[in-house]
Amino acid sequence: MSHPLLPRLIEARVVPVVRTRSHEAARTAVAWLREAGFTTFEITLTVPNATALIAELARDPALLVGAGTVRTAAEAYACGEAGARFIVCPWNEPEIVPAGRRFGALVMLGALTPDEVVEALEGFADVVKIFPAASMGGPAHIRALRSVFPEVPFCPTGGVDPSNLRAYLDAGASFVGIGGKLVDETLIAAGDKAAVQEAARAALAA
Numbered sequence: 001m002s003h004p005l006l007p008r009l010i011e012a013r014v015v016p017v018v019r020t021r022s023h024e025a026a027r028t029a030v031a032w033l034r035e036a037g038f039t040t041f042e043i044t045l046t047v048p049n050a051t052a053l054i055a056e057l058a059r060d061p062a063l064l065v066g067a068g069t070v071r072t073a074a075e076a077y078a079c080g081e082a083g084a085r086f087i088v089c090p091w092n093e094p095e096i097v098p099a100g101r102r103f104g105a106l107v108m109l110g111a112l113t114p115d116e117v118v119e120a121l122e123g124f125a126d127v128v129k130i131f132p133a134a135s136m137g138g139p140a141h142i143r144a145l146r147s148v149f150p151e152v153p154f155c156p157t158g159g160v161d162p163s164n165l166r167a168y169l170d171a172g173a174s175f176v177g178i179g180g181k182l183v184d185e186t187l188i189a190a191g192d193k194a195a196v197q198e199a200a201r202a203a204l205a206a
Contacts (some may be wrong), residue, residue, distance in 0.1 A: 003106040003126040005085060006153060008064060010174050012040040014165060014203050017068055017157060017179035019044040020188070026053055029183045032193050034063075036200035042088060042177060044068035045075060051082040058083025066105075068177075073099040080105050088177075090131050092116060094123030108155060112136055114148055127153045127174070134159020139171035146172030162202035178203060 009015065016033050018041055020026045026047045033041070039062055043054050046069050057065045066086030067079035073095040076087050080103030087100040090110040100107040109125035111117045120128045128149075130142060133156035137144070142156055156168050157177030168176050182203060187195045 002153070005064075005106040006126060006174075009040065009086070009106070009127070009155075010153070012064070013169065013175050014038070015040050015042050015066075015155070015175060015177045016182045016200075017042045017044060017177045018183050019046055019068070019179055020183060020185050021048075023048045023050075023053060025185055025188045026050075026183075027056075028188050029196070030057060032188075032196050033182060033200050036197040037204050038200060040064040040066075042066045042068040042086075043084075045070060045079070051078050054079060054084050055082040058085070070096060072096070076100045076105075076107075077102070088129060090129065092120045092123055092125075097124050114145065117145060117149055117152065121152065127155050129177070130154055130156040130173075132158030133168070138164065139167040139173075142168055142173050143171040162199060162206050165203060166206045 016038055018026050018029050030041055043050050057063050067084040068088040070076050070087050070089050076096040076099035086106040088108045089096050092109045097107045106126045108127040108129040109120040110129045110131050111120045117128050153174040155175055156173050160176045160178050161181035165176050182199055
């Protein structure tokens with residue numbers, strides 16, 4: 001039985017992955033992307049004081065906020081307490097699943113090969129994150145995995161951008177994660193809101 005949050009992520013199609021070196025840059029990225037039309041965000045734990053930002057954003061009922069680069073059950077628990085609705089681990093760490101489930105969160109575990117997809121499913125992942133997708137063959141790799149696992153929800157990240165996201169969706173991805181092409185810290189530091197929002201609108205249009 002699929003997680004009740006899965007249809008919302010599938011409907012969103014694109015999840016901005018917010019990974020910045022400063023807390024303030026992450027807040028700015030979310031604000032600019034929200035203005036452009038995004039309401040779903042993955043805040044990675046590599047952002048300084050990420051759980052505080054998750055808690056701040058999670059108080060807004062219009063947003064769907066999750067936590068990324070979650071490495072341990074303790075981190076998953078802290079993110080769940082902060083209000084993260086989904087928990088993302090780039091690899092298969094099964095102890096994260098029960099910690100996330102305690103808060104009703106959807107859990108994504110990472111995989112690349114068929115063996116790893118099976119391991120993630122055996123760990124009760126709700127979604128299998130394919131990372132890094134581009135370096136493993138891009139949409140062709142997703143299409144190959146989909147042929148063997150037709151019912152598994154896949155979320156490729158790593159090298160996904162507005163120019164190729166349609167190819168990933170057509171290959172069978174349920175939704176995609178986009179990081180640096182949407183959350184460009186150089187543009188944020190320069191105050192180039194227009195460029196960030198142009199990329200955001202291109203992703204939404206695709």
